[in-house]
Amino acid sequence: MPTQLVLNGQYCRLERVSAVHADDLFEAYQLSGSEKDWTYLPAGPFKDRQAFDLHFNAILASVDPLHYAVVDLATGKAIGTVALMRIDAKNGVIEMGWVVYSRALMRTRMATEAQFLLMSYVMDNLHYRRYEWKCDSLNEGSRKAALRLGFKFEGLFRNATVYKGRTRDTAWFSIIDEEWPEVRNALVSWLSQENFDEKGQQRRSLNDFRNNSVA
Template structure:
């Protein structure tokens, strides 16, 4: 039986407001302000060599090409790109976006996740996704999606850790960099979000994230809210 949506109102489009967290701030991507730091984080000598493996672009060996890529991202409304700013030092250390934005049906996706090495396996990366997910549901979206190459084990583990539900695999879905991509789909729907959000808040809290590192895992914090 179909869910009644008698009082459904279309969601709002993302805007250019910054989103504040404990560890990071999400700012609308600005190539002029963020370009130098993003180049260092994403292409510098200490960058993740596997960062671009499953992305449809990169790596970038020339700064001019990288700057053009950033400029295109910044001009886009869908995807709507954010830079991730480390609040401890004010540096831009990664990118991600809200994309596949369909306000009339309340559907949106977090994608183009491109985190520099200083963000990976840290509270900063988790908080960045949490802030965008929180914003998506606050804007009235009913469904938040996460999609990745089915060969991308790291992204699939991340989706499950973040609380997404596996929905299936679209076989021969895309051709990316001359290779077949089977796409794995995950989602969080609005009725699932409150306990997932509470789990994020517990995990990010000061008593769970002292300087020495996490005490309880995100999964443990989420389970304790159910």
């Protein structure tokens, strides 16, 4: 079972969510345009602190999903959360979910590194066989993110759940243990500081690293 409290990276670290993260996260989720970021999540957005605190207290108490705060090493502030969920240690299967990235985290190196830190912990340290990603079939951003990170599309589960008053079809993606080394190598290469210029722009894309490794 996942027990690690802190996962350290070059640009961010993941910490098991605790009360010290509440103020930072509430502040981060109030950034302009954040309302639509909760469209495909069963909670949020939160217009006031009371509503947020109800949600935050629920994720604090949860053990599955097991929530981590994404902390920006440059500022020391929590700017999003991710979670491990549907934890099946017996069969070595686990799902990454509850990706709640604030506008301060989206489309940054930290956003990718947070995913890599969880992947590496699960596959390299815990030696799981299967790492899953699931999302609303209408969530095009999440589907593209899964493919970019190296997940493979497996299919569509129709009428899988109901949330926020509508039916959801769920798209399933996964990485399995035999695929992980290639995925890991591409992510390590992309996240290297040498892959970014003085303006912070990538020199090579993640897909480029992965495609070259296949070639």
